[in-house]
Amino acid sequence: MSQQHGHGAQARLAVSTVIFALSPDVDGDGVERPSLRIPLVRRLREPGAGRWALPGGWLPVDESLEAAAARTLHETTGLAPKYLEQLYTFGEPDRSPDERVVSVVYWALVHSDEVERAVADENVQWFDEDELPHLAFDHHEIIDYALWRLRTKLEYSGIAHALLGERFTMAELRGVHEAVLRKRLDPANFRRTMEASGTLVDTGERLAGTRHRPPALYRFDASRTPAAPPPTDAAAHDAAHASSASHDAAHAASASA
């Protein structure tokens, strides 16, 4: 029952992404606390023309959800995400004034290394996490949710490195945590916690040019990641690292009774 609606009266499927990156370190010496930044695009057509919105687009019939999110991200920022994960699917019937649109939303983390190359013109701008403009639709709620996810996940998972470059100091890594969690962390305890996680590798190199004692440079070792969740491969919610394809799996609607 209630199955055949014909292909005409369907909701349209969109994919959007909440992209996070760190503000460039002003001094380059790690003294300044970095802040979280999010790129938004200006809507050029109705509904919501002129307002800022999340980068996204309609889902092409032959493209996977994750691939669409990655493409969107690249088209907007010019960068490749180091981390990409499905966030939630928003689909209230009344969210878009004209037609029914269901949006599968992803969230992404981008290297600070490459942020300098980021696109930014009059229609694409990066906003500070706590200085967001008036947004189209309910994109503000979506971003709030993505921020909550990021903060929650940071506390039990080693994703902070995805916002840094290949090599980083312990202080830089701590700076990411402090910026995201919005609170100071004890350097001694932070170091021990990270070392205990076993996901960091001391490269042997040290960062010269600081005003004082040169800190060790670490890199993240993905192979040492704890245990990944059992489900659909990279399991979307609590695993892994972008790029790895096939988060998604098949399914088709089934008859009821």
Place this chain on the structure above:
Amino acid sequence: MSQQHGHGAQARLAVSTVIFALSPDVDGDGVERPSLRIPLVRRLREPGAGRWALPGGWLPVDESLEAAAARTLHETTGLAPKYLEQLYTFGEPDRSPDERVVSVVYWALVHSDEVERAVADENVQWFDEDELPHLAFDHHEIIDYALWRLRTKLEYSGIAHALLGERFTMAELRGVHEAVLRKRLDPANFRRTMEASGTLVDTGERLAGTRHRPPALYRFDASRTPAAPPPTDAAAHDAAHASSASHDAAHAASASA
């Protein structure tokens, strides 16, 4: 760019639900360990006709995602879910042989009180969690993921009660945890952990008719639930309790650059 595809070449949107309930307690005295059961429907048409699949259907244009999941659940089991939450959206292009189908999957917990009334005929059957039949599409992966979610969430959230009735003993609640987590729990420590969570209320009543000392009956107090996540109201992933509407929010595809 890459925006207008026309309304013809779209993916179709389906909603499915993984429903969990406890097997009826055989003896009624809580001695038997209950087990998790999942209702499946037999597909009547191609593709995958004859195979078992998750209850679900096409998304009507004017129905919210959650409402569609709840309706599906009711049509299949004849019951109302006590807990309903979005799980993940599956959308690989090749999952369904004929056309592109994107499925928004929910998971639900159902009262054991009402499970007796559950529908079950030749096209709707309840299967034990570890005795699933050959499933259509990748529904097995989806169920595995839902099971992982259930187990993970049980450990930090008080959702176990949603599988029981209004009033329950501490041993029954522990039985749910043991059945879901597949391991024995220390009765003393379990009791203290639950009492410390502050979400249980002693009704003052006691369960008579047991072979020995009558245990106290508790009920769950939703108002004492810890702090709900900030985002979109009930916040889908880590909050809340079904029924409460408006998980979802608006969004429409936006132009890029």
Place this chain on the structure above:
DNA sequence: TCAAAAGTGTTCGAACTACACCCATGT
């Protein structure tokens, strides 16, 4: 030699585990 961050050691208390033990009821 001094400032400042890198990095180490130690103590404290909360939270969880294991397990001994008493309590109340039906038979």
Place this chain on the structure above:
DNA sequence: ACATGGGTGTAGTTCGAACACTTTTGA
């Protein structure tokens, strides 16, 4: 009275927070 789960007490352990302290560099 006794078997059986209901329910309480308590000691050991683990883990993170707090903070004193030593090390290493540039200026």
